[in-house]
Amino acid sequence: MNDTTILLVGHGSREESGNQEIRDFVAQWQVRQPAWRIEVCFIEFAPPSLHDGLLAAARNSRRVLVLPLILNAAGHVKMEIPEAIEHAREHLPGVAFHYGPHLTACDPILAILKRRLRKAMAELDMPDPTTTGVVLLGRGSSDRGANGDMAKMARWLQEEGDHELVELAFTGITWPRLERVVQRQVLIGMRQVVVLPYYLYTGTLMQRIHRQVEHLRLQYPQIRFACGTHFGFEKEIFELVEQRVHDLLAGVPDSRLPCDGCSYREIAHDLGHGHSHEHTHATVQVHGNAHAHAPEALTA
DSSP, X not given: OTTEEEEEEEOOOSSHHHHHHHHHHHHHHHHHOTTXXXXXXXXXXXXXXXXXXXXXXXXXXXXXXXXXXXXXOSHIIIIIHHHHHHHHHHHOTTSEEXXXXXXXXXXXXXXXXXXXXXXXXXXXSSOOGGGEEEEEEEOOOSOHHHHHHHHHHHHHHHHTSSOSOEEEEEXXXXXXXXXXXXXXXXXXXXXXXXXXXXXXSOSHHHHHHHHHHHHHHHHOTTSEEEEOOOOTTOHHHHHHHHHHHHHHHHTOOOTTSGGGGHHHHHHHHHTTOSOXXXXXXXXXXXXXXXXXXXXXXXXX
16 A cells, blocks of 8 residues: 555535544544555535645555545536546556545445434434434435435335334425425324434535524424434444445445446536536546546555
């Protein structure tokens, strides 16, 4: 690993406390893995940018492992990060860049949700799952696959518990919204509601969620509400990114990588839907480069 840098890519937030949490995560991860060289960058709102982070990670490195610290695969994972990697590869042909999958909908994330749900139920006066509705609340995306991953997690949460009602809501972009889902749950007789944010770190949206729950408490004084928090520094998150590193070093192929998003990236750019950050460039044909994440005779 002496010739390797791990670059963790966070989304970035307008709220600096959210960006600092990701930096703190990297600091804790470095303590867990003192032999690894770990750096961080952000897609937007915070320095260093994705473009600068890739160039910095490549200094004194023969290979860079790029890991999105992102729950669901939408435009950032499918388009923006791969394009930035291609651009970095053009400027640094002597450095091997390897792209790992995002965190995905998986059992470790489900374990976090189940633990958060148990904690929320313990805070309620009547911890009866048959009369307690659960709302899994995410950011929402224009990418149906990203929303579908959240729907899968909501279904898994219901199947592995005793709650008769586990529903999905979004803070923006798509529907339904939290207020509408809570209204439905109250109408069908739920006496308590648990809101589980599907977020990695704090930020303006997490602050908005807590304000929304406070408003709902005033709107429905007969209903008990409990609201969870973002995932933060749960052990499963550390273990997931560590597994991504080990898989990349071993050259393990992963179907969660956005190969099937290549044509999507090209079409999106033709239609003008690409992001306008300073590091965005013309359409990149990754097929001619054996893909950004194809193993390149990795050596430790």
